[in-house]
Amino acid sequence: MLDIISIGDELLIGQTLNTNAHWIAKEMDALGFRVREHISISDAKEHIVYTLDNSLLKADVVLITGGLGPTNDDLTLPVLNEYFGGELVVNQDVYNDIEQLITSRGFEMNDNNKQQALVSSKCKVIRNKKGTAPGLWFEKDNKVVVAMPGVPYEMKGMVETIISWIKQKYTFPEIVHQMVLTKGLPESKLAEILTDWESNLPSTIKLAYLPSPGRVKLRLTSIGQNRAEVQQLIDEQVALLTNIIPDNIYSVDNKNLEEIIGDLLRHNKQTMATAESCTGGYIAHLITSISGSSDYFKGAIVSYANEVKINELRVNSTDIDNYGAVSEQVVVQMAKGVLTKLNVDYAIATSGIAGPTGGTTEKPVGTVWIAVANKNEVMAKKYLFGTDRQVNIERAAFAGLSMLYDLLND
Amino acid sequence: MLDIISIGDELLIGQTLNTNAHWIAKEMDALGFRVREHISISDAKEHIVYTLDNSLLKADVVLITGGLGPTNDDLTLPVLNEYFGGELVVNQDVYNDIEQLITSRGFEMNDNNKQQALVSSKCKVIRNKKGTAPGLWFEKDNKVVVAMPGVPYEMKGMVETIISWIKQKYTFPEIVHQMVLTKGLPESKLAEILTDWESNLPSTIKLAYLPSPGRVKLRLTSIGQNRAEVQQLIDEQVALLTNIIPDNIYSVDNKNLEEIIGDLLRHNKQTMATAESCTGGYIAHLITSISGSSDYFKGAIVSYANEVKINELRVNSTDIDNYGAVSEQVVVQMAKGVLTKLNVDYAIATSGIAGPTGGTTEKPVGTVWIAVANKNEVMAKKYLFGTDRQVNIERAAFAGLSMLYDLLND
Numbered sequence: 001m002l003d004i005i006s007i008g009d010e011l012l013i014g015q016t017l018n019t020n021a022h023w024i025a026k027e028m029d030a031l032g033f034r035v036r037e038h039i040s041i042s043d044a045k046e047h048i049v050y051t052l053d054n055s056l057l058k059a060d061v062v063l064i065t066g067g068l069g070p071t072n073d074d075l076t077l078p079v080l081n082e083y084f085g086g087e088l089v090v091n092q093d094v095y096n097d098i099e100q101l102i103t104s105r106g107f108e109m110n111d112n113n114k115q116q117a118l119v120s121s122k123c124k125v126i127r128n129k130k131g132t133a134p135g136l137w138f139e140k141d142n143k144v145v146v147a148m149p150g151v152p153y154e155m156k157g158m159v160e161t162i163i164s165w166i167k168q169k170y171t172f173p174e175i176v177h178q179m180v181l182t183k184g185l186p187e188s189k190l191a192e193i194l195t196d197w198e199s200n201l202p203s204t205i206k207l208a209y210l211p212s213p214g215r216v217k218l219r220l221t222s223i224g225q226n227r228a229e230v231q232q233l234i235d236e237q238v239a240l241l242t243n244i245i246p247d248n249i250y251s252v253d254n255k256n257l258e259e260i261i262g263d264l265l266r267h268n269k270q271t272m273a274t275a276e277s278c279t280g281g282y283i284a285h286l287i288t289s290i291s292g293s294s295d296y297f298k299g300a301i302v303s304y305a306n307e308v309k310i311n312e313l314r315v316n317s318t319d320i321d322n323y324g325a326v327s328e329q330v331v332v333q334m335a336k337g338v339l340t341k342l343n344v345d346y347a348i349a350t351s352g353i354a355g356p357t358g359g360t361t362e363k364p365v366g367t368v369w370i371a372v373a374n375k376n377e378v379m380a381k382k383y384l385f386g387t388d389r390q391v392n393i394e395r396a397a398f399a400g401l402s403m404l405y406d407l408l409n410d
Numbered sequence: 411m412l413d414i415i416s417i418g419d420e421l422l423i424g425q426t427l428n429t430n431a432h433w434i435a436k437e438m439d440a441l442g443f444r445v446r447e448h449i450s451i452s453d454a455k456e457h458i459v460y461t462l463d464n465s466l467l468k469a470d471v472v473l474i475t476g477g478l479g480p481t482n483d484d485l486t487l488p489v490l491n492e493y494f495g496g497e498l499v500v501n502q503d504v505y506n507d508i509e510q511l512i513t514s515r516g517f518e519m520n521d522n523n524k525q526q527a528l529v530s531s532k533c534k535v536i537r538n539k540k541g542t543a544p545g546l547w548f549e550k551d552n553k554v555v556v557a558m559p560g561v562p563y564e565m566k567g568m569v570e571t572i573i574s575w576i577k578q579k580y581t582f583p584e585i586v587h588q589m590v591l592t593k594g595l596p597e598s599k600l601a602e603i604l605t606d607w608e609s610n611l612p613s614t615i616k617l618a619y620l621p622s623p624g625r626v627k628l629r630l631t632s633i634g635q636n637r638a639e640v641q642q643l644i645d646e647q648v649a650l651l652t653n654i655i656p657d658n659i660y661s662v663d664n665k666n667l668e669e670i671i672g673d674l675l676r677h678n679k680q681t682m683a684t685a686e687s688c689t690g691g692y693i694a695h696l697i698t699s700i701s702g703s704s705d706y707f708k709g710a711i712v713s714y715a716n717e718v719k720i721n722e723l724r725v726n727s728t729d730i731d732n733y734g735a736v737s738e739q740v741v742v743q744m745a746k747g748v749l750t751k752l753n754v755d756y757a758i759a760t761s762g763i764a765g766p767t768g769g770t771t772e773k774p775v776g777t778v779w780i781a782v783a784n785k786n787e788v789m790a791k792k793y794l795f796g797t798d799r800q801v802n803i804e805r806a807a808f809a810g811l812s813m814l815y816d817l818l819n820d
Binding site: 008009010011012013014015016017018019021022023024025026027028029035036037038039040041042043051054069070071072073102105107110111112113116130132151152153156177179186187188189191192198206207208209210211212219221271274276279280281282283284285287288289291292293294297298299300301302303304305307308312341342343354355356357386388389390391393 | 418419420421422423424425426427428429431432433434435436437438439445446447448449450451452453461464479480481482483512515517520521522523526540542561562563566587589596597598599601602608616617618619620621622627629631681684686689690691692693694695697698699701702703704707708709710711712713714715717718722751752753764765766767796798799800801803
């Protein structure tokens with residue numbers, strides 16, 4: 001079992017979102033490690049020692065991030081060095097790495113940089129290719145404690161080495177997590193429909209419902225010695241599930257909608273574009289977050305101002321006056337407009353009131369019109385989301401992708 | 411002191427990013443509560459009880475999220491009910507809330523829904539306006555344990571009530587966190603320049619360096635009984651700091667760059683647009699994430715395909731052939747093109763290789779050209795970021811916003 005300890009007041013007080021623990025957990029879970037806890041604690045010696053004592057009662061491996069920087073608030077190295085009874089010594093490899101990095105950036109080595117070449121005499125060093133603080137690997141009583149920097153890309157650069165060292169020390173059972181992504185049914189309704197299937201699940205399969213706006217993910221987890229056997233057991237259940245709710249499942253590969261749409265478009269040798277008002281480029285961002293999206297995504301017109309809707313997307317200005325920018329008439333013209341203008345096969349258009357201000361009695365905050373179009377047809381739908389701007393942008397983006405997915409599968 | 415416990419295997423295995431703990435921590439810190447730990451644990455009775463026992467040794471208040479849903483993997487209610495020695499009873503208010511919500515969505519009440527009206531006889535109920543599972547407030551030995559749903563917007567809808575109840579029970583000292591946002595200096599160099607200032611800081615002020623790609627945040631924290639006095643002490647230090655690195659500080663209000671740029675443009679009654687290739691709409695998304703951005707943001711042309719660069723942004727196709735799409739010549743024309751086309755005062759343009767594939771020896775992955783323009787001038791700069799697609803998109807967006815900020819302050 002494995003614990004992840006994240007050190008830093010910025011996490012505790014909610015200034016920094018803890019993406020490190022999330023990323024490390026995913027890597028370790030894929031490796032077959034059972035992750036027991038994530039713990040975020042303050043930059044304080046007693047707190048670090050207390051937490052480490054507690055974790056080592058239960059966990060075989062403890063991965064720590066944060067507090068390895070060059071400044072006075074960074075305590076992880078001295079605390080761990082003392083914890084394992086070592087001395088601080090200069091590591092020449094680390095010194096050379098730092099010198100190379102600092103001079104390549106056009107700065108000269110200063111005392112802070114030189115101090116970063118100090119490591120504990122009781123640890124193995126993990127070289128840092130992307131920053132100055134090395135990682136530290138300690139072992140004691142057959143348990144492992146590893147410290148990494150808190151800067152995400154520096155930490156990520158070390159995990160390959162850590163995984164290879166862990167593999168030399170431990171063997172793992174095979175864990176299979178199968179995700180089944182559903183849309184169109186709230187969690188309680190989905191659970192009702194699946195009652196019989198769920199109660200007949202083999203006892204070795206654990207089921208979880210993970211709801212988020214507009215969709216519910218089902219996770220089936222099983223553990224065994226033989227990966228193929230575990231996967232087959234799960235596949236049988238997924239096949240049963242697909243028979244029960246064929247129209248609600250959109251992915252069994254844990255691919256998100258933008259990836260699935262990309263696969264379909266690439267396979268069909270088709271292209272797409274977006275015309276975005278309230279989503280402000282977020283759908284384009286989701287699509288272009290997928291590597292290789294340039295195969296099918298040509299671009300987007302983000303038409304925040306009405307004049308951009310009129311001039312670039314050829315929306316009729318009289319319709320904006322008569323029906324408002326947030327209307328079926330306008331969003332349909334936006335979709336058709338971008339389809340023609342960027343000469344693509346499919347388009348998504350959005351126009352809505354993301355909030356928190358700008359709502360009216362007739363069109364409250366959260367009102368969003370979405371259209372999808374291809375050369376033959378255009379479909380538009382009105383949604384009423386909530387009052388939170390970010391959530392509304394996310395829900396509108398998911399709804400738009402979801403409508404495009406349905407159109408592609410027509 | 412306060413602990414935040416997040417329950418759910420999806421967190422432990424890295425499938426869901428724990429945004430709840432981050433959000434709650436920010437709210438509680440603003441209230442004046444000292445947040446001691448965030449702990450993420452599995453959906454298992456023994457683990458919940460063990461963690462709660464541990465937390466209550468140190469914390470006065472424990473806030474729990476997750477495991478309150480309507481399905482069989484949700485254990486928080488029965489475990490807490492047993493922990494506090496209660497019985498499960500139907501709460502009629504909760505029943506009515508659920509009935510209203512379910513019928514408004516066009517579904518009928520099913521057994522799962524009805525079961526969600528069960529609460530513990532030992533708790534006060536926190537009504538859920540956005541979902542079916544109510545929040546649970548337990549008290550024992552002058553300590554408080556609160557359970558909330560894991561769905562973020564349902565949880566957020568309960569925090570106002572929880573804060574008002576907490577305020578009735580506790581008084582708090584004033585905590586002031588002052589953020590100073592800097593750019594242009596790596597952490598080690600910044601710390602070197604600030605050595606004297608840092609060693610002369612009053613002992614009641616705690617300093618932290620928070621580095622992220624391209625920038626370092628400094629956080630000054632102090633606690634006292636009188637908010638104005640604490641703030642004044644910090645303000646004096648920020649004034650000293652501003653004298654030392656006047657060109658590197660871009661915010662002392664903890665505003666991010668897109669907010670600061672928005673404030674400047676609104677104040678100047680000016681407008682902006684973006685022309686995005688490798689950032690794929692992400693800069694437009696950041697800008698439109700700010701409420702009120704329609705005052706100054708007219709729109710964006712996301713020109714992923716070269717034909718969109720040529721047709722929409724009037725980039726010379728011969729220049730794309732001669733210099734490539736990722737070049738100074740092209741990115742300058744993109745910036746000028748969107749400036750003219752959307753008739754705005756300022757523009758940002760990006761063209762680069764986000765990766766992980768598509769690099770060449772001459773232009774490796776991470777090569778990004780960025781231009782900013784107004785009616786009188788265009789500035790372009792080449793960057794070499796790393797190999798991670800998401801990080802490259804983020805760094806390019808920050809660099810573009812940073813260049814626009816500099817141009818606005820010219």
